[in-house]
Amino acid sequence: MAMVYGGRTTSLPSQVLTFHSSAKWNDHFDALKQTNKLMVVDFTASWCRPCKLMDPVIQEFAATFRDVEFVKIDVDELMGVAELFQVQGMPTFMLIKKGKVADKVVGVKKEELQRLIEQHRK
Template sequence: MEGDQEKPKPTVVNIDTAQSWDSYIEQSKSNGTPIVAHFCASWCIPSLAMNPFFEELASDFQDIAFLTVDVDDLKDIASKYEVKAMPTFLLIKEGVVVGRLVGANPEEIKKRIETHLQSNTQFVV
């Protein structure tokens, strides 16, 4: 390998329990880490098509937690957040949904993440 300038490993976390989801939401509240959650289904072709792009985003935006949630495995979480179509992307800041995008639209999700990041400023008192 020449140059050794590989991108960092993607940090997409597959959420497979409600406890794991709750843990990430609590971390978001306590330390301010934004979350991008990809609600998907193993049978949904657009969801599957977004997976490589989602991993690329995770590499590009290291200070955001990227989570995937299979709606068939975690129906209660999907229902709580009113996910009715896949893929659905939720932008969560301090435990609150601040953005939602339904559908496989790579450019729009990246734009919304950038906007989400820019609004993630810390105010010092």
């Protein structure tokens, strides 16, 4: 995401976490279970065109909803995690609170995802 400061454009670091190891994901997931923070997990794949359409949307949401944790998981890289959450289509967005799936959105559905984030982040 680019922001303009005093006439020059700078890129802000992404607020979206990416996990490449099941162990690191499990540690993070277990730690977040203890909080009331909403986590949105974006199950994606490098070859998935609809997933690429949602990338800027997730970056925008992560910048907007600073009280929500956004995580991206490549289903080919962490197949076991995707199977655990029974991901069948992509992109799939799991809204997780206290370790439980509160809601899910499958497909390119920006408005629905935004509505559910606003509903569950309280």
